[in-house]
Amino acid sequence: xxxxxxxxxxxxxxxxxxxxxxxxxxxxxxxxxxxxxxxxxxxxxxxxxxxxxxxxxxxxxxxxxxxxxxxxxxxxxxxxxxxxxxxxxxxxxxxxxxxxxxxxxxxxxxxxxxxxxxxxxxxxxxxxxxxxxxxxxxxxxxxxxxxxxxxxxxxxxxxxxxxxxxxxxxxxxxxxxxxxxxxxxxxxxxxxxxxxxxxxxxxxxxxxxxxxxxxxxxxxxxxxxxxxxxxxxxxxxxxxxxxxxxxxxxxxxxxxxxxxxxxxxxxxxxxxxxxxxxxxxxxxxxxxxxxxxxxxxxxxxxxxxxxxxxxxxxxxxxxxxxxxxxxxxxxxxxxxxxxxxxxxxxxxxxxxxxxxxxxxxxxxxx
Numbered sequence: 001x002x003x004x005x006x007x008x009x010x011x012x013x014x015x016x017x018x019x020x021x022x023x024x025x026x027x028x029x030x031x032x033x034x035x036x037x038x039x040x041x042x043x044x045x046x047x048x049x050x051x052x053x054x055x056x057x058x059x060x061x062x063x064x065x066x067x068x069x070x071x072x073x074x075x076x077x078x079x080x081x082x083x084x085x086x087x088x089x090x091x092x093x094x095x096x097x098x099x100x101x102x103x104x105x106x107x108x109x110x111x112x113x114x115x116x117x118x119x120x121x122x123x124x125x126x127x128x129x130x131x132x133x134x135x136x137x138x139x140x141x142x143x144x145x146x147x148x149x150x151x152x153x154x155x156x157x158x159x160x161x162x163x164x165x166x167x168x169x170x171x172x173x174x175x176x177x178x179x180x181x182x183x184x185x186x187x188x189x190x191x192x193x194x195x196x197x198x199x200x201x202x203x204x205x206x207x208x209x210x211x212x213x214x215x216x217x218x219x220x221x222x223x224x225x226x227x228x229x230x231x232x233x234x235x236x237x238x239x240x241x242x243x244x245x246x247x248x249x250x251x252x253x254x255x256x257x258x259x260x261x262x263x264x265x266x267x268x269x270x271x272x273x274x275x276x277x278x279x280x281x282x283x284x285x286x287x288x289x290x291x292x293x294x295x296x297x298x299x300x301x302x303x304x305x306x307x308x309x310x311x312x313x314x315x316x317x318x319x320x321x322x323x324x325x326x327x328x329x330x331x332x333x334x335x336x337x338x339x340x341x342x343x344x345x346x347x348x349x350x351x352x353x354x355x356x357x358x359x360x361x362x363x364x365x366x
Contacts, residue, residue, distance in 0.1 A: 004035035198247035204283035205294035206254025291325035
């Protein structure tokens, strides 16, 4: 059994629902291998420039780290490079932010060559500001001396400059490799489009049940787990409804609120498959207390990647649960349970009608 790293979760914001926000961070942390041993909230309009959290709360946090034997502190905020370094120096433990935790989960779950490259690119891009923050600290400490720039630099600052250049070079190399795979993906898509084969993408907030639906429809064997981002690599399968009525259906990576910018950049070649789909199945987790918020987050991400105008069927999943959300979207939707099969036949009929027109005279194999 994996030994979990003890962590304290922190939220600094003017949001009165900070505790509710930390519930999702706790699930993210658990998925990444951290055990939450404490939480801390601070209502604050503007973050502290040096430590993000206020100095009074910072001392409390240090005491909590020592008392609870915490090995890490995870902020549900975007921390700058200099703030990372200041916090770690003061607290004496590893400091992470929300984006770092998400990227750690991606690193654990990527299995394909492209997925691993995309994760590594996202991690490199996320780490660069941290290196720049270290460099800024070195610059403020800069030594004296009357020589040129090289003479004024200490060995530590020279190493940080080298690290910065190395990371940027590695980012370029990774982008070139991904560009090659992107071109291969585009050629496959063009071949599919020339062959008049339709494409359907399954999207949704992470843990909405996309993989369970994919498996029910196609017997794809995609990993199903009650964790955030249980599957990362996209899976495509051919689905047959009737003679000359088949399509490719793809299970995509789950979305989440405040998705790191590095993620969108690194995974844009994968996400653009959704943009070029003929149909999107937007799966909503009706067991979630935040079903409406999650629905809106997914729509925002779809718009940001250029897929906001693609035909969409909203699929309300997990409606067999005893406690389901009262949320209902202001559009047509289908209620299903991908676990039991409830509503799946209606969903297939809706897919057939949307992709191929009315199905009155077709003998669909449902």
